[in-house]
Amino acid sequence: MTKSQNDARTYYMNTNDSCPTIAKYGRNLNLLYLDGRIDRCYHRDDTITQIQKILLRKNKANIMLTGSAGCGKTAIVEGLAAVITERRITFSDTYAKLKRKHSAAVKKWKKENADKAISENSVPCPIFDDPPKPLLCDCVIYDVSLTALVGGAKYRGEFEERIQRMIDECRANPEVILFFDEMHHLCRIGASEGCESAAQMLKPALARKDIRVIGATTTEEKAYVAKDKALARRFSEIEVQSLFGDVAAETEKHILKDYCQFHNVHTDASADAILAQVQRLLPHTVFPDNFINVVDETLAGAVFEGRESINITHFYAVLQQKSGMSNHTEDEE
Secondary structure, three states: OOHHHHHHHHHHHHHHHHOHHHHHHEEEHHHHHHOOOOOOOOOOHHHHHHHHHHHOOOOOOOEEEEEOOOOOHHHHHHHHHHHHHHHHHHOOOHHHHHHHHHHHHHHHHHHHOHHHOOOOOOOOOHHHHOOOOOOHHHOEEEEEOHHHHHOOOOOOOHHHHHHHHHHHHHHHOOOEEEEEEOHHHHHOOOOOOOOOOHHHHHHHHHHOOOOOEEEEEEOOOHHHHHHOHHHHOOOEEEEOOOOOHHHHHHHHHHHHHHHHHHHOOEEOOOHHHHHHHHHHHOOOOOOOHHHHHHHHHHHHHHHHHOOOEEOHHHHHHHHHHHHOOOOOHHHHO
């Protein structure tokens, strides 16, 4: 690992320390990318660029990704984390240094004025009015689990306390971006026994621009968010389309190669032939999720059986099992 990568890792670990609640209930996607635990995202550059532009906005810097289940919404956010992390590695710790310098200046100002019984709220001070702003390459994305967030909250107010701590940590660390998969659950989670839902608690913070949020939901379940108009208008919607044509053909080849390297299994099977059968036998599924499921399951089966090499018939066998339909491979040959 290079020095710049070590610096980036230290920076992300420090962010975890500064945001204990968010780190407890979420995954640091930047760190996962550095560890090689995030799959590469192919042919989503335009969408990722659009997200970056929205994140830089002064107002409404929140995104809601919508699209069919399996079209790659979560993969796009992971791709954004990869782009940010790669840029982060090529930069010095500019924002971290500025934040430390700002904190030291604030501490010094408070010490000098302690005997005057004044504070940043009562006396205008440029130190407090102009804190350092994080660059996009300094941002850290956390994939927050809504299930973990509400799980184990035994007493009334405990869930609300967790949400409030997350908001406070985001306010103190503006480089943090929260990602909520299945964001429609925000409108329902916690809304029981007279408690406020997560959405109700987040709306004021979103309005004050204390936090930046990326949410993902399916086209059908977007209706739950649309019912809460105050929540919906705080997000800029981006519709994610399934890949098709030449883009899908190139993507499938990259996916097959990546999964073969991961499982350490060789295959001479054509990615085009596999996808054609996937689309024929699993017509109600969406690319690339359907293709990945078949490829991963077939290669995992090869590892289980101790095979170092497989051919197209092994993929067809898995497809036949998953679809429950007869696969006449001899006709295609």
